[in-house]
Amino acid sequence: DAGVTQSPTHLIKTRGQQVTLRCSPKSGHDTVSWYQQALGQGPQFIFQYYEEEERQRGNFPDRFSGHQFPNYSSELNVNALLLGDSALYLCASSLFPGGTTKYGYTFGSGTRLTVV
């Protein structure tokens, strides 16, 4: 049973560009959350999707947007990239309403984004 799959694994972009990261949740999971992990820091919550709608959002600007598809997969889009957006972006899937079910959260290995 595949876990959470994220693509690409690594990405280098130039300041001002736009980027799209992708996530396929664990089979049976219907909720996808995105986290940003800067170097030497803990993951920071970006937003969460359920039933193709953004359900809650962390303290991130509108440059960060997302989407969830009918098959529960998700995309994270970042516009007008800044150097400070360089980080590991983690996708976590779970079963509604969150990780307190016995299935908990399953994290992907992440996408390492470098902005130059």
Next chain:
Amino acid sequence: AQSVTQPDIHITVSEGASLELRCNYSYGATPYLFWYVQSPGQGLQLLLKYFSGDTLVQGIKGFEAEFKRSQSSFNLRKPSVHWSDAAEYFCAVGAWTGFQKLVFGTGTRLLVSP
């Protein structure tokens, strides 16, 4: 607001020695608490979680954690550390606003000396 504090940035332990990683949380209601481990370049793997009931929680890889409400702590322990335990460890609290999100601490890097 919810927050998690991991006061130790780095800890070095000799192989075979015992380990305790500290975690303090701030949350207004009954907390849902988690410990995750992250190896270099990898995602997060769940070690254990506490929702309710017995305050001593057993996890994978021989880890355990004890929830102490009076101290707002959820410290992670292991009686005998193996070299393969070297990694970054994150404590997190599950915060509810209709849906749940995780609030993480800044992590503790565990180094294991031979």
